[in-house]
Amino acid sequence: MNGTKSIMIVGVGGQGTLLTSRILGGIAMENGFDVKISEVHGMSQRGGSVVTYVRYGETVAEPIVEEGQADVIIAFERLEALRYSHFLKKDGVLIANDWRIDPMPVLIGAAEYPEQILENLEKQVKVYSVNATEEAKKLGNSRVSNLVVLGLAAKHMDFSKEQWYSVIEHTVPPKTIDVNKAAFDAGYCS
């Protein structure tokens, strides 16, 4: 449908794509949009390539994003950014964690991890990147790297910082609110 925003969150199972998509869906809903989120559960979550979709607009039918139709891809890992890059629209934006996690075929020497992924993608689409895992480690918890990347994405979206904070507070586990907000800030201010 026209006017619908299509966002994909891609990464490696366990990196927090699900939580991120729920925060994104939450802020879109707060702003009065019709929202659909499509998640991945089960076996694919176990260290595999994962993708979740968030679509919002006046009315949204399809819950998934297809090739050539994503306005934004939020990628938690470089190889996953490349894997899904053809889903971006011509004027789409890639927000990426400049971080490498070798998949099993690379670890056992059956395949090679591509070099210069983000540099090459920059020649085709707008790319904003941050080493979110290092930033999260500085905060003492590498698991919040997803919020660092989300913070960078938020910088290029239209919602207010206060609204982001409010949705984060309502979405993440209560004990982790402070570290998640700090991670969001690290990305937002990068």
Next chain:
Amino acid sequence: MGKKVMMLGNEAIARGAYEAGVRVSAAYPGTPSTEVSEALVQYKDELYAEWSPNEKVAAEVAIGASMAGARAMACMKHVGLNVAADPLYTASYMGVTGGLVLVVADDPGLYSSQNEQDTRMVARAAHVPVLEPSDSGEAKEFMKLAFDYSEKYDRPFILRTTTRLAHSQSTVELAERVEHDLIPYEKNIAKRVMMPAMAKGRHAVIEEKMKELEKDSCVLPVNRVEMRDKKIGVITSGIPYQYVREALPDASVLKLGMVNPLPKQAILDFADAVDELYIIEELDPMIETQVRAFGVSCKGKELFTPLGEYSANMIRKAILGVGVEAKAPAEVPNRPPILCPGCPHRSVFYVLKKLEIHAAGDIGCYTLGAVAPLAVVDSTICMGASISSMHGIEKAAGKEFAKDWVAVIGDSTFLHTGVNSLMNMAYNKANGTVIILDNSTTGMTGHQDHAATGLTLQKEPTCSVNIPELVRALGVPHVQEINAFDLEALETAIKRAKDEDGIHVIITKTPCVLLDKRKKPLYIVHSDKCRKCGMCLKPGCPAMSKQADGTVHIDDTMCTGCGLCGQLCKFSAIEKAGE
């Protein structure tokens, strides 16, 4: 207007059940159905929900609750319905007292399943009506309608979902719960004792009920016609309806909320009203075959695959001949799912690989032992099949052949149907080794309790099956419990089991790493001591990689401190950080 919230399809199903006044729910976890039961727990003051050891038991619990006059449900994934098929087919003959709904989740695209079977076909064979929603809002409403219709037509109903519906969130408007008093129990052997004389009578009754429902379904509000441009007419249901709306916003649509039985007259009328008729349904041509049998010409599977999920673009391309343009996908290495860093299954598979043993596998995270570099799992069929198929291997190829085999099965899967298989081995004087990978949870589906964890679905303390005692009670003489990370003990036990006759059961009792909250020191590589031999890389831990100079690196964001790599290093190059 009720409050509007975002809900997963599965959460909306639970909400619908709650609002419908459900009193009893039973389920065995299975992706993509698990979250229904997990969401029901929040309503525990007003309804009862449980984890049962398997889907057959769960369905029978629900049937009993319906007999007692309550609105009742059972939830399962598509292959779980196979396990519950026996009660399903006969419960169909019995009909219901309180409304009875089975929530069954199919998995087109095989995100987390061993096959892509279509529940609608099973339902048709069992004469069980099926409702199929298209988003979370409908999931909630259809759940309520399913109970109403179940009571009105004296039929158990199936609410069929798919992964994309179960795991997508959309807006749901909340309503209050409507309590339904227990319908007073009346003895009725003609309806409930399904011995031949009575079942004959009931078969005639259900044929009539299904005819009545088929006629009524032409006017029931779950089925609706959306008349737009008449050049293209589409009959569809479920999630594919959303793809149709996205791809063909001007097309006329007959949206089926009830996919069994089909509203024949409504279909004939719709077919007459449009120029070109398309049937768009994922998986089997269940609607299409019947529409063709009604004598209606249409297009369906000649344009659309019976495999996997559909999308709007697939429909645009097939019907309009144009799709949205996109670049070709980049060529990149695959990233298949893997055992987590610190997973206790990894060390067991490492030892099996070292001893060149084949494993008959089962359903759970440990299915991932089939992929490189471990690659020791030779087969995966269904819940419990590891033990019984290995038994068949021994009976066919002999005990010498079977000495190079073990069955591997998780604790939850063992209690699901593995117990019967092991009983069969003992009873039939088998030889063989079974390894119960006891990680004290139902892992793959996201950590649900079961009969041996000591907690109920509501996390209330309860008795717990003593698995070693259970195994002994089945007649197995050699039972041994070993820590999964004790490589030496594991190797000794497996070698001994291999050399001796009889049945050996080795229970590797070590909690799932994702549940193990103990903070353990991480491991680091002293690169000056690393001889680049690669021994530590053999188990395929994703936290470990070889660097350009050949030495090994441990990623501190992934290491859990399990110590498997440290045990394998002969040169003390891998040690706990700080030692």
